[in-house]
Amino acid sequence: MKINTKCVQSGYEPKNGDPRVVPVSMSTTFKYDSTQEVGDLFDLKSDGFFYTRLANPTTAAVERKIADLEGGTAAMLTSSGQAATTLSILNLASSGDKIISSSEIYGGTYNLFNVTLKRMGIDCIFVDPDDIDGLKKALSEKGVRAVFGETLANPALKVLDIEKWARAAHEHNVPLIVDNTFATPVLCRPFEFGADIVIHSTSKYMDGHAVSLGGVIVDGGKFDYKKGGYTQFTQPDESYHGVVYTESFPSAPFVTKARAQLMRDLGSMISPMNAFLLNIGLETLHLRMPRHCENALAVAEFLKSDKRVKEVAYPGLKSDKQYEKCKKYLNGNGSGVISFDVGSKEKAAKLMDSLKLAKIVVHVADARTGVLHPASSTHRQLSDKELESAGIKPGMIRLSCGIEDCEDIISDLRTALNNI
Ligand SMILES: Cc1ncc(COP(=O)(O)O)c(C=O)c1O
Structure with a gap:
């Protein structure tokens, strides 16, 4: 499907007699006939829903649509754009690590990187988006775990040279996260230029009507976490029955870990009602x-x-x-x-x-x-x-x-x- 059709149709395929429009599953919980089925869901052995903090049918349909629009392998909606940025960083970096960010970013993201993450022990090196040598120098520092920039910087409106940023990051086996809020996948798809993870504040053009706050993380599915020594993806996650994300979920390890571990623990899930409203916005994004x-x-x-x-x-x-x-x-x-x-x-x-x-x-x-x-x-x-x-x-x-x-x-x- 072309992107115009994806905006309208992706993510939801009604079966015979189902509602034509993605229904709002305004339910925190889901009913099963056997303990085995619930156990399998907890073990990530089968697909399904058991608690809306982790996944919900309405939310899942909208996640599939956004993943498709961006050309990613999977997506996870969050309660806001700030939550998406926070989880995307925490999925890669821990206390003692560093991240690099373009200096021309949304003020809220700047505060998150400059104050709150710093308090949590994650330092951020800010680099002028046009200073590729500065970026390379910052990448040569020890402990850099993520590189971050905005396709179209808010509010300075500088365009990130995604290809150059991705190349520099990949030379050091570090993934590039791109905030694509202002461009939307209708104008730019950062994965096509080498980005590894795309995030959005869906509260902006995607929703389009200023009615529902939300965010999303999209997995590009291509980054090699083994090469970069990201053991949180390549070694058993003891907090989740020893799952190894790159082995069990090779097409979307980033989003699977973000959901199974970070969403489970930090709980910044979007409301199904907001996901429903977001989907209505997405249906006209291309127009x-x-x-x-x-x-x-x-x-x-x-x-x-x-x-x-x-x-x-x-x-x-x-x-x-x-x-x-x-x-x-x-x-x-x-x-x-x-x-x-x-x-x-x-x-x-x-x-x-x-x-x-x-x-x-x-x-x-x-x-x-x-x-x-x-x-x-x-x-x-x-x-x-x-x-x-x-x-x-x-x-x-x-x-x-x-x-x-x-x-x-x-x-x-x-x-x-x-x-x-
Ligand atoms: C580019 C960009 N990223 C992230 C955010 C944060 O999103 P939210 O307000 O949905 O938390 C904003 C908000 O203005 C933004 O403009």
């Missing part, structure tokens, strides 16, 4: 993404032509520094988010307060146009120096172009610009 791109390109061109706007970052603009990489990784489609700088915090606030159609929201990537001031919201915990290295200026506004009529979005912005 929404081109419209987001089209609107954002027209708005970026308008902003670029206005003298009151100091700088516009939109990877889909031919004049943008990121355009060549955008062409390679996203087919020239810049997705729906634009960053622009009006020169100062005060001007940014005045412009945002004057907007009518575009609402001030702590969110991006849904059907409605929204604006956010990163320096005073999502990234407010960062020092000026950290803000600079994350590519955030005081007067920078992040505009998430919705799927309304583009002329209305531009007219709203023009009126607000007249007010500053």
Whole structure:
């Protein structure tokens, strides 16, 4: 199936007389006729459901769809994007280990890596996404267990050179995790460029309507954990009846371990209702993404032509520094988010307060146009120096172009610009 069909159909095949739409299995538990059947499920010998913290029929259908969309072998939904990032790292690194991350990432992920994981004994080395030599130098340090970057960085909108990052990581037998939230598999499939694990905040374009929080981890199924000395995959897991993930689940050891061990213990599972809502969003992802791109390109061109706007970052603009990489990784489609700088915090606030159609929201990537001031919201915990290295200026506004009529979005912005 082509990706447009996968968005609509993948993951659920109703049998004769079954509901046509993926049903919401709003049940924490499942009934069996024999203790043997339950035992087999616990031993991962048979497929099925016994407790929704680990797996649920609605959730499983949506997981299959996302795995298919990304071209991965398996997926696991989580309660939020933050949970997906956390579990993807904890699946690889323990106290005393290091990870490497692009410095241009979502503020919440930055805090997770810079503060919380550090407290847990996992240190993060931040590297400028364009500094491949810096990446190689960081990889030569002892104890690096994961490399992390965002396809389209939030909010700096830099495009990760996935192929170069994957090659450098693989030279040291370390897997590359790519957060593909802003691109979605409709615009970019990081596995095709060498990524090993893909994660998402499904709360963004995948859901698309700003109704349900969620995250997902997708297994590329190709990374060689033996070569990298990742014994947690290649040796018996004593906490799970001695299972060896690479032997029993060779096509998806990453997601199987994340579920059997980390989801079991940390319990950050998505609600079946949220998975159901996410699936409805996914059914139109292929229709929404081109419209987001089209609107954002027209708005970026308008902003670029206005003298009151100091700088516009939109990877889909031919004049943008990121355009060549955008062409390679996203087919020239810049997705729906634009960053622009009006020169100062005060001007940014005045412009945002004057907007009518575009609402001030702590969110991006849904059907409605929204604006956010990163320096005073999502990234407010960062020092000026950290803000600079994350590519955030005081007067920078992040505009998430919705799927309304583009002329209305531009007219709203023009009126607000007249007010500053
Ligand atoms: C790129 C990116 N990754 C991860 C997250 C975290 O996702 P969530 O808010 O679903 O926890 C966000 C949230 O804005 C994000 O933009």
